[in-house]
């Protein structure tokens with residue numbers, strides 16, 4: 001379906017936010033997104049978020065406004081916006097992934113994000129620009145615990 005909007009933002013998680021808090025955020029986000037016909041993917045590395053949202057423009061902007069006001073993160077910066085695009089993340093009301101981190105839980109609700117996994121999960125038709133944003137987030141140097 002054409003005529004949709006897609007946006008990507010990055011933000012900094014509140015210091016005390018754990019992976020379990022993020023699971024709770026996702027539980028709410030998924031049902032809301034499903035009702036609003038919004039899909040996408042959330043990446044979390046224990047410090048920063050990167051999230052892609054796509055769907056009807058008004059729904060994407062409304063959800064992004066709620067997200068930007070959320071005090072569980074700060075420094076929300078929109079780094080990409082497109083309109084009149086096709087949906088790329090049709091299968092995911094909100095996919096979730098984390099950068100490999102020793103503090104992260106393991107299990108089937110989360111998958112560790114490596115370049116190889118990213119290649120496998122990102123839609124093949126995704127534009128090089130959006131693909132590069134994901135790859136850049138993944139390659140930010142992260143301190144080992």
Ligand SMILES: Cc1cc2nc3c(=O)[nH]c(=O)nc-3n(C[C@H](O)[C@H](O)[C@H](O)COP(=O)(O)O)c2cc1C
Pocket residue numbers: 025028029030032033042049051063066067068069070072073094
């Ligand atoms: C990192 C992060 C990602 C979020 N992603 C979504 C999302 O995809 N969809 C959604 O409805 N809410 C999401 N939320 C929750 C919203 O910020 C907000 O709490 C929720 O939409 C309720 O908004 P309201 O208080 O304005 O009604 C997210 C929150 C954070 C911190």
